[in-house]
Amino acid sequence: MALRACGLIIFRRFYAGALASTLPEIQFLLLQTSYGQHHWTPPKGHVDPGEDDLQTALRETEEEAGLKSKDFNVLDGYKKEIIYTVNNKPKTVIYWLAEVKDHNTEIKLSDEHQTFCWLNVEEACKLAKYQEMQEALREAHQFISNK
Template identity: 90%
Template sequence: MTLRACGLIVFRRLHAVGFASAPPQIQFLLLQTSYGQHHWTPPKGHVDPGEDDLQTALRETEEEAGLKSKDFNVLDGYKKEMIYKVNNKPKTVIYWLAEVKDDNTEIKLSDEHQTFRWLSVEEACKLAKYQEMQEALREAHQFISNK
């Protein structure tokens, strides 16, 4: 049996005050788990019976980060599927890309996480220790930069 989880790679664009011509800085939201090795990840979780993948991603983002679907826009054209092993069993994780509408949107963590950070792609890749996640973050950054 393949484990399946879905989530959102959440980002924001920060504009430098007084520098209208400067490109915005893209920052990704990572959450640090309060269990296990305290790894860093975007909000994600297992698919519940009767849910489709995107419903799972939206529900998990609200549960884990307090972000409701009205707080962000899911970008068309980006969907990342990763398959890797967890306890010698295959796990599929699917991510969509979502931009918060307000840079100051409040993050409200669940008990599953102990802290969060908004990070540049370089900083996010340093904290996200899994190569697949690092690649997903870099691909997402490239996708955003080309829009």
């Protein structure tokens, strides 16, 4: 049976400059796992029986990052499906794109993760070592930039 997981690519608009008129930097939230190779990904997890994919993404984001659905907006029009192999079995991960409402929103990690960071798209792609994840982050950045 194929593995299936769902999650949210979370981003914020961060104003680094002193002037409010400066363009915001788009930063993505990545979590570092506390198991295995300590890889970096957006919050995601396996679909539980009776859940639809988006319910899974929302639940996993709350469990892994402490973000409740009131803390962010899921953007219409972006849904990315990634398929890769884990232990010689295909795994499908579906991501939606969500923007936190307050760039200072507190992240509360579960014991599945040891740390997190907010990164611009290039920094995020360096940490997310899998090509499929890098492509998803770049596509998400392009989607945000075109809105």
